[in-house]
Amino acid sequence: MAVALVASLAVLLGVPRAPAQQQLPLGAQGQRLGEDGPGPLGRRRPALLILAAYLTLGATAAAATVALGHDPLRVDGWLDLVGPASLLVSLGLGVCVGALTVAGTRVLVQRVAWARALHEALRPSVKGAGDGWLVAIAVASALGEELLFRGLLVPLTGVVLSSLLFGALHQVRGEARWGWAVWATGMGLLFAVIYAATGSLVGPIAAHVAINAANLRFLRDNDPAPRSRQLGGLLRRR
Numbered sequence: 001m002a003v004a005l006v007a008s009l010a011v012l013l014g015v016p017r018a019p020a021q022q023q024l025p026l027g028a029q030g031q032r033l034g035e036d037g038p039g040p041l042g043r044r045r046p047a048l049l050i051l052a053a054y055l056t057l058g059a060t061a062a063a064a065t066v067a068l069g070h071d072p073l074r075v076d077g078w079l080d081l082v083g084p085a086s087l088l089v090s091l092g093l094g095v096c097v098g099a100l101t102v103a104g105t106r107v108l109v110q111r112v113a114w115a116r117a118l119h120e121a122l123r124p125s126v127k128g129a130g131d132g133w134l135v136a137i138a139v140a141s142a143l144g145e146e147l148l149f150r151g152l153l154v155p156l157t158g159v160v161l162s163s164l165l166f167g168a169l170h171q172v173r174g175e176a177r178w179g180w181a182v183w184a185t186g187m188g189l190l191f192a193v194i195y196a197a198t199g200s201l202v203g204p205i206a207a208h209v210a211i212n213a214a215n216l217r218f219l220r221d222n223d224p225a226p227r228s229r230q231l232g233g234l235l236r237r238r
Contacts, residue, residue, distance in 0.1 A: 041137065041216075042128025050137055054144035061148035065155075072151040077199025086200045093194045094203025098210035101187065105215055109224050114179030116224050121174060126220040134216040142208035149188060150195045150204055159196050163188035187211075 040046035065072040074086075081089055108115035126134070145166070153162035167185025171177060191204035 038128030039125040041126045041133060042130075047129070047133050047137065051140050054137075054140040057144035058140070058147040061144070061152045065147070065152045068152075068156070070152075070155050072147055073201045075155055075196065075199050077195075078197045079199070081198055081200075086198050087202050090194055090198035090200035090203030091206055092203070093198065094205070094207035095210075097190055097194070097203075098207035101207070101211050102214045105211075105218065108183075109218075109222075112179070114176040115183075117174065118172065118176035118180055119219060119222075119224050121172070121176070123219055123223065126216060129216075129220055131217065134220070135213050138212035138216055139209050142205055142212050146191070146201055146205045146208055150192055151201055154192050154195055159189065159192040163192050 041050070062072040077086060079089070105115075109119045110116070149162050149166045153165065156162075157165070163185055166188030167181045170181055170184035172180060191207065194203045194207075195201050
């Protein structure tokens, strides 16, 4: 679920700041990046900065959770599962949520205006990024966000408030802003419920990694813009 957030960070790190009167919306910044060659995630320095930021976020959240006397990967779940049962049920639910979300993303991009606008605006930020970098960023962003929003905040603030905070973080300028925030809030709620019900953070982490990795590659490799039909192909006869 950090795909738009990762790409937004990449845009902000990869574009030199213009004077205040010339500030560009996110989509225009992304287009400028695409015209100049590889996007930020296709360049070593911005990608390393994003990796470092997420790893620092995760480590800080885990340390804070331990300092408060909690396990950053476990809580007492609603279902009273213990040992391997807690891990396996959490993982199974995470795999299901991840698979459905990856499939649903493709439908949204094709059929829903805000999702298509978000995809088009952020595509240039991942231009030229290799699979290895995308997977590394997917893992780091998922770990950082899950350790913060689920591992630390669910025991402190509860399922609903932690999910609202998660959705509020996923903000971008433009047409996609509120659609993406609502979608992210719903996904945060699913992850939080899995964690609170099973007591294990393994499932939400696995789902988050899978969604980020698959959707970053989808963002890089797929242009949702409709292609014009070639008149010659329509008129060709056998």
